[in-house]
Amino acid sequence: MQALDALLNRVSVPRLLDPAPTAEQREVLFGAAMRAPDHGHLQPWRFLTVEGEAREQLGEILAQAALLQDAEAPQAVVDKARNGPLRAPLVVVVVARLQDHLKYPKSEQLLAAGCAAHGILLAAYAQGIGAVWRTGELAYSAHVAKGLGLGEGEQVIAFLYLGTPQKEPRVAEKVDLTQFVSAWSAQG
Known part of the structure; x- marks a missing residue:
């Protein structure tokens, strides 16, 4: 697949089945993530792979978090949190590792980690792997x-769900670029 095809046509694929990406496919996914723009070469990210029974354990952590957020949360809310990681055979947790740095602010580091996550999504699309970025307040x-073992300066920025598309991915809609792009000229 051509790079421009992935950049212009990638879409989220929310309905995912087994099998999960293979070891070879994962190497490409994470290799693409490592090519994210990274001012200062800080590599302010890391990735946790969650699959098999570990998805149920992550679901329990999310359900507990939902109850800590609202002790009277409806059972449907708690169940949705618990079952979320079961929506795909592989969940990649993207963790931003933000560091104090004189030259490279944490805001740039956070953006770089987001670009790494996007690299995974693009590489998934290019390989025919279904993927969707779902994060949510939890x-x-x-x-x-704490449940994921994050350290100081680390934060979850994405749950990437990956697997085999249940059906053919939708076609990316064409966007009117004039709504987003304009020439700037200095005033004064």
Whole structure:
């Protein structure tokens, strides 16, 4: 697949089945992530792979976080949190590792980690792997961070769900670029 095809046509694929990406495919996914723009070469990211029974354990952490957030949360909310990681055979947790640095602010590091996540999505599309970025408010829970073993300066920025598309991915809609691009000229 041509790079421009992936850049112009990638879409989210929310309905995913087994099998998960192979070891060879994962090497490409994470290799693409490592090519993210990274001012200062800090590599302010890391990835956790969650599959098999570990998805159920992650679901329990998310369900507990939902109850810590709202002790009277409806059972449907708790069940949705618990079952979320079961939506795909592989969940990649993208963790931003933000560092104090004189030259490269944490905001740039966070953006670089987001680009790494996007690299995984593009590489998935290019390989015919279904993928969708789902995060949600529980990703930012201190309980979830602790359950995942995150250290100081680390935060979850994405749950990437990957697997085999249940059906043919939709066609990317064409966007009117004039709504987003304009020439700037100095005033004054």
